[in-house]
Amino acid sequence: MLEPCAGKLARTVLRGRERSDVLLLPGGVWFDEINEAYSTQTCSCCKKRTGPKGREDLGIREWSCSECGTVHHRDINAAINILAVGHGRLAGGIPALSTLRAAALQG
Numbered sequence: 001m002l003e004p005c006a007g008k009l010a011r012t013v014l015r016g017r018e019r020s021d022v023l024l025l026p027g028g029v030w031f032d033e034i035n036e037a038y039s040t041q042t043c044s045c046c047k048k049r050t051g052p053k054g055r056e057d058l059g060i061r062e063w064s065c066s067e068c069g070t071v072h073h074r075d076i077n078a079a080i081n082i083l084a085v086g087h088g089r090l091a092g093g094i095p096a097l098s099t100l101r102a103a104a105l106q107g
Contacts, residue, residue: 034085039078045070051077 041051043065050067051074052060064071 032086032089034082034089036078036082039081040074042077042081043068043070043072044077044080044084 038049041053042049043051046065046068048065048067050065051063051072052058061074062071063074
């Protein structure tokens, strides 16, 4: 079950997406939209794009990488790839955080 504040958070995120791809939420939470293109097709182990492609392959839920042989579930593989992008951004640091905070306070 969703928490009562989940609707407020969704509206805040939606408003933020209209202004920018990066958003500071209450409580110092950092929200950054990640492009999910090819996340289901890219092997999370070897990073080669060997997964099922196109609309005709949407029904394929599990696939094997032709490069490294790893077996993937489409949704779990995509989640791992998206998480890796988020970790990479965290490792690189949050650019101009003070500038973004000042802009958020000005409205």
